[in-house]
Amino acid sequence: MTYESDRLRDHVAGELSRARERTALLTEAVDDGDLIRQHSPLMSPLVWDLAHVGNQEELWLVRDVGGREPVRRDIDELYDAFKHARRDRPELPLLGPDEARRYVATVRDKVFDVLDHAQLEARPDAGSKLVENGFAFGMIVQHEQQHDETMLATHQLRAGAPVLAAPAPPVPPSPVTGEAFISGGPFTMGTSTEPWALDNERPAHVVDVPSFYIDRAAVTNGQYAAFIDEGGYEDPRWWSPEGWQHRVSAGLTAPQHWQRDGSSWAATAFGRTARITDDEPVVHVCYYEAEAYAAWAGKRLPTEAEWEKAARFDPATARSRRYPWGDDDPTDDLANLGQRHLRPAAAGAYPAGASPTGVHQLIGDVWEWTSTDFHGYPGFVPFPYREYSEVFFGREYKVLRGGSFGADRSACRGTFRNWDYPIRRQIFSGFRLARDA
Known part of the structure; x- marks a missing residue:
């Protein structure tokens, strides 16, 4: 590994951690009742966003980039944003708050292991474009941050005492x-x-x-x-x-x-x-x-x-x-x-x-x-x-x-x-x- 690849790896790890800290802030600011409640038919329950972030990370980084065994293939359809409209998601058999937290933590541990072994430099093979310059990791960072903004919008729509400051x-x-x-x-x-x-x-x-x-x-x-x-x-x-x-x-x-x-x-x-x-x-x-x-x-x-x-x-x-x-x-x-x-x-x-x-x-x-x-x-x-x-x-x-x-x-x-x-x-x-x- 070169100095440049090590520096990129450190940058990716830092961005993944920074996004997860924000996700934790937004989901831990409310109790479990608020986490599973739908605050507007325009928005998903916060617990859906939490597990969806982990599921996308698993699909792209654990399975695709890393070639590892699935963590939870059984939940793929539940967290496919194209299969279920937001208004319908509360009726799905979603992971509960504690189970969702354990799931995203398990996925993240595997992702850091994938990152440690991924070749991030450009290569001549057709599959290198996905990981070149850490693109797949950057895509997942952006995806989580975009959902964090969506969860922030959900917080704006929730009723009750303020929880963010x-x-x-x-x-x-x-x-x-x-x-x-x-x-x-x-x-x-x-x-x-x-x-x-x-x-x-x-x-x-x-x-x-x-x-x-x-x-x-x-x-x-x-x-x-x-x-x-x-x-x-x-x-x-x-x-x-x-x-x-x-x-x-x-x-x-x-x-x-x-x-x-x-x-x-x-x-x-x-x-x-x-x-x-x-x-x-x-x-x-x-x-x-x-x-x-x-x-x-x-x-x-x-x-x-x-x-x-x-x-x-x-x-x-x-x-x-x-x-x-x-x-x-x-x-x-x-x-x-x-x-x-x-x-x-x-x-x-x-x-x-x-x-x-x-x-x-x-x-x-x-x-x-x-x-x-x-x-x-x-x-x-x-x-x-x-x-x-x-x-x-x-x-x-x-x-x-x-x-x-x-x-x-x-x-x-x-x-x-x-x-x-x-x-x-x-x-x-x-x-x-x-x-x-």
């Missing part, structure tokens, strides 16, 4: 308002070099984007409250036909978890209710709400290509960077990620993370809706399985970019793509606006 996000040194101009021309979108990038981020390809303006900050609570107070939810002029139909049928009158507080608004977050903070990004809005606000404000949502150009393109070098601030991994002073804070940070709270054109907080805080349907890039190749991305391509899903305060740095980068139905708002979703130049 975190310090408040940093205070902005100065407010951020206005727009940034992004000059037209080609840029490189996607990646062919990021070692743990998932299939829908690949391959890198050149996209020519006309000049546009994009807001330097995401739309805030205060701005969104003005839309409500001026009758935005009662006026079909601002809504698309599909959006208006959903607004009426779902009875939408404000972002999820908002309620009137005298002449102002309050919001409930993880069991605590407080008045909204005007300069924090609005969160828990669906695509249709974001689209309606944009029309009311005389702007529009950015396309996915516009969002990525604003987030990655450096006009001085004409190069696409990994992140708005450069190529270095996120740190605590660059972005609000990883559940360090349990809410978005106010506009301007991370000045060191701004892009070269002065656009702030493109990474972290809230997932940002774009106007683009989810599809594969030119030359897309599904890897390592079609069900990760390809089966979701089409008009049913809209792309979200940038990550949220609940997203982890391992599953959030300048090329990372998220997607969801345009009606979804239990996710940590917000938006920023753009307009033609």
Whole structure:
């Protein structure tokens, strides 16, 4: 083994352990009754997510990469996300809390043994792509962190006394308002070099984007409250036909978890209710709400290509960077990620993370809706399985970019793509606006 392979092995082990610590925090914060309860038909019981994380790890790392005997082949179908809708999972004969904990611990012990013996360098054989640069391990790290964010969303939906706590996000040194101009021309979108990038981020390809303006900050609570107070939810002029139909049928009158507080608004977050903070990004809005606000404000949502150009393109070098601030991994002073804070940070709270054109907080805080349907890039190749991305391509899903305060740095980068139905708002979703130049 070389020094580089040892260093990669240590990195993989650290990322696996870091993800598991977060999973333990989210599942041990509640009692076993809460663990098996379904807090919303949109979400699985937390105990399902826990065992599902272990089952995916077993399938890919123990059986496939390691070639080891199955730990629990009998539960594969129970934890196959495509076989059972979330609303139906509480009726399945799921592993109980203690059994699920023992299962994921057993799997993890075997995974560390597989990691000790895996060859992570590139090889000429066809099977090496799965483990090259630790990809399969990185895929599982990202999968667990994505489920941790899903479990965090479940915590937001649970009733009862608060069980999670975190310090408040940093205070902005100065407010951020206005727009940034992004000059037209080609840029490189996607990646062919990021070692743990998932299939829908690949391959890198050149996209020519006309000049546009994009807001330097995401739309805030205060701005969104003005839309409500001026009758935005009662006026079909601002809504698309599909959006208006959903607004009426779902009875939408404000972002999820908002309620009137005298002449102002309050919001409930993880069991605590407080008045909204005007300069924090609005969160828990669906695509249709974001689209309606944009029309009311005389702007529009950015396309996915516009969002990525604003987030990655450096006009001085004409190069696409990994992140708005450069190529270095996120740190605590660059972005609000990883559940360090349990809410978005106010506009301007991370000045060191701004892009070269002065656009702030493109990474972290809230997932940002774009106007683009989810599809594969030119030359897309599904890897390592079609069900990760390809089966979701089409008009049913809209792309979200940038990550949220609940997203982890391992599953959030300048090329990372998220997607969801345009009606979804239990996710940590917000938006920023753009307009033609």
